[in-house]
Amino acid sequence: MTDTTPNFTSERSEAYIALGANLGRREETLREALRMLNEHSQIDVVRASDVYETDPVGYADQPAFLNMAAALRTALAPHQLLAVMQDVENRLGRVRDIRYGPRTADLDLLWMDGLSIESTDLTLPHPRMHERFFVLIPLDDVVPQDEPSGLRKLVDDSLIELGEASGIVRFGSPLFL
Ligand SMILES: Nc1ncnc2c1ncn2[C@@H]1O[C@H](COP(=O)(O)OP(=O)(O)OP(=O)(O)O)[C@@H](O)[C@H]1O
Numbered sequence: 001m002t003d004t005t006p007n008f009t010s011e012r013s014e015a016y017i018a019l020g021a022n023l024g025r026r027e028e029t030l031r032e033a034l035r036m037l038n039e040h041s042q043i044d045v046v047r048a049s050d051v052y053e054t055d056p057v058g059y060a061d062q063p064a065f066l067n068m069a070a071a072l073r074t075a076l077a078p079h080q081l082l083a084v085m086q087d088v089e090n091r092l093g094r095v096r097d098i099r100y101g102p103r104t105a106d107l108d109l110l111w112m113d114g115l116s117i118e119s120t121d122l123t124l125p126h127p128r129m130h131e132r133f134f135v136l137i138p139l140d141d142v143v144p145q146d147e148p149s150g151l152r153k154l155v156d157d158s159l160i161e162l163g164e165a166s167g168i169v170r171f172g173s174p175l176f177l
């Protein structure tokens with residue numbers, strides 16, 4: 001498959017993803033998702049955040065989530081990476097029904113080398129990442145101070161903008177690496 005994104009180069013990229021689970025064996029699901037991604041010949045999971053337990057946002061009548069973030073190195077183009085992530089969600093039993101509702105596994109692509117993409121099935125940077133503690137706090141664990149494409153500044157500025165964190169507690173150590 002060739003990627004038609006105009007600003008994408010085929011060198012290895014650093015991609016940042018968010019993972020969430022609020023049904024079934026939540027920790028096991030997150031660990032399995034990272035394992036499946038890392039098993040792909042063109043994806044390396046290079047850093048994983050702590051795991052956080054978070055109150056549901058958007059649709060309140062559902063169990064608490066476990067959320068985490070990870071940094072990947074990949075030679076895949078953005079749409080290819082998204083397709084792999086959706087395949088992982090499906091293999092872990094994700095059924096798409098209620099928007100913002102319960103899910104076995106939810107993988108969002110947040111950021112890829114600062115690329116800006118707006119297509120029908122992929123928006124980068126992820127349009128809601130800057131307003132979500134359940135994304136920003138795990139992401140803060142895995143974005144280096146010298147991250148070159150602007151993500152460090154986005155995380156820092158968004159966390160300052162949002163103020164005191166609520167609805168999120170540290171649940172455990174990284175599940176991977
Ligand atoms: N950056 C992105 N990461 C993941 N999916 C994306 C992204 N941009 C657009 N999408 C599209 O969003 C669609 C819906 O995704 P999903 O069901 O995971 O949304 P959601 O988790 O309910 O809400 P949210 O996107 O706010 O987290 C997917 O089919 C995918 O094509």
Ligand SMILES: Nc1nc2c(c(=O)[nH]1)N=C(CO)CN2
Pocket residue numbers: 019020021054055056057058059065067100101106134
């Ligand atoms: N706490 C929390 N709330 C959510 C989450 C999530 O991962 N964590 N995902 C959602 C759909 O993207 C909607 N609400």
